[in-house]
Amino acid sequence: xxxxxxxxxxxxxxxxxxxxxxxxxxxxxxxxxxxxxxxxxxxxxxxxxxxxxxxxxxxxxxxxxxxxxxxxxxxxxxxxxxxxxxxxxxxxxxxxxxxxxxxxxxxxxxxxxxxxxxxxxxxxxxxxxxxxxxxxxxxxxxxxxxxxxxxxxxxxxxxxxxxxxxxxxxxxxxxxxxxxxxxxxxxxxxxxxxxxxxxxxxxxxxxxxxxxxxxxxxxxxxxxxxxxxxxxxxxxxxxx
Numbered sequence: 001x002x003x004x005x006x007x008x009x010x011x012x013x014x015x016x017x018x019x020x021x022x023x024x025x026x027x028x029x030x031x032x033x034x035x036x037x038x039x040x041x042x043x044x045x046x047x048x049x050x051x052x053x054x055x056x057x058x059x060x061x062x063x064x065x066x067x068x069x070x071x072x073x074x075x076x077x078x079x080x081x082x083x084x085x086x087x088x089x090x091x092x093x094x095x096x097x098x099x100x101x102x103x104x105x106x107x108x109x110x111x112x113x114x115x116x117x118x119x120x121x122x123x124x125x126x127x128x129x130x131x132x133x134x135x136x137x138x139x140x141x142x143x144x145x146x147x148x149x150x151x152x153x154x155x156x157x158x159x160x161x162x163x164x165x166x167x168x169x170x171x172x173x174x175x176x177x178x179x180x181x182x183x184x185x186x187x188x189x190x191x192x193x194x195x196x197x198x199x200x201x202x203x204x205x206x207x208x209x210x211x212x213x214x215x216x217x218x219x220x221x222x223x224x225x226x227x228x229x230x231x232x233x234x235x236x237x238x239x240x
Contacts, residue, residue: 005129006136010060013136015047017144018067020098021091024051025070025156025212028090032083034076039171044072050151059140064147064211066183069154074162081163092145099141099223103218111234138226139219139239146218147211153179186211 023045026037041049052068059065072205077083109213110188153176165172190211197206206212228238 001121002079002128003123003131005085007060009129009136011144012133013140014056014059014065016133016137017095017098017140018056018065018120019045019047019050020094021144021148022067024090024094024200025072025087029070029072029083029087032087033078034073034083034087036073036076037070040071058187058191059144061103062187062194062211063189064143064190064215066148066155084163085160088163089155091156091165092148095145095148096222098137099145100226101225102141103226104233106138107230107234107236111236130152138223142218142223146214146222150180150183150214151175152183153177155179157184191203 022042026042026044029037030043037043050067052066055066055068057065072087075079075085077087109127113127114124114131117127148156149160151161158175158179160173161172167173190209192204192210193212196202198210231238
């Protein structure tokens with residue numbers, strides 16, 4: 001039952017993380033003078049317009065993933081570099097705000113609601129479901145925040161690199177041409193290491209999980225201001 005709750009909660013959490021992320025890109029691009037995303041129907045909360053099947057599945061099972069990149073035409077920006085940069089970071093800023101909102105909602109359920117409900121009842125499973133949703137929204141938002149800032153195409157970090165460099169820059173061209181393949185390798189490598197540690201005695205593979213370090217950084221460093229603030233508000237120890 002708990003496994004099914006986690007999978008269902010993961011699907012919902014992913015939608016709450018990625019849809020606002022992509023909408024933020026489209027909205028900021030629109031405000032900077034580029035109507036491309038609007039013309040392609042991306043200035044919407046409709047999940048069908050934003051979902052990348054591979055990226056969503058990977059996020060559900062690995063904690064890392066991506067949605068369908070929002071189409072933009074930087075030539076339409078009123079100010080090219082400012083438009084490119086602000087459009088690129090709009091998604092991750094939105095995710096950090098979502099994490100900031102989701103964490104106290106998780107605490108309300110986890111600290112006050114669940115302990116008052118009899119275990120193994122229908123109500124308990126229902127409340128556990130929402131508890132898991134808010135916790136995963138918090139975790140996924142932080143993961144997407146830091147993951148999307150990696151300078152690999154098609155992630156937001158590459159758009160930041162674009163806004164700060166010239167097209168002829170060899171590093172930028174390398175990241176543009178091979179970033180997607182590096183990205184797939186990192187996600188699959190992380191998934192494989194996680195499963196080897198989980199189902200075998202080969203715990204040494206935990207040290208080879210590259211994205212595992214990224215996830216740790218997202219949760220414990222990037223997420224620390226959120227957990228520290230809200231834990232203090234709720235009278236809990238600092239940390240998650």
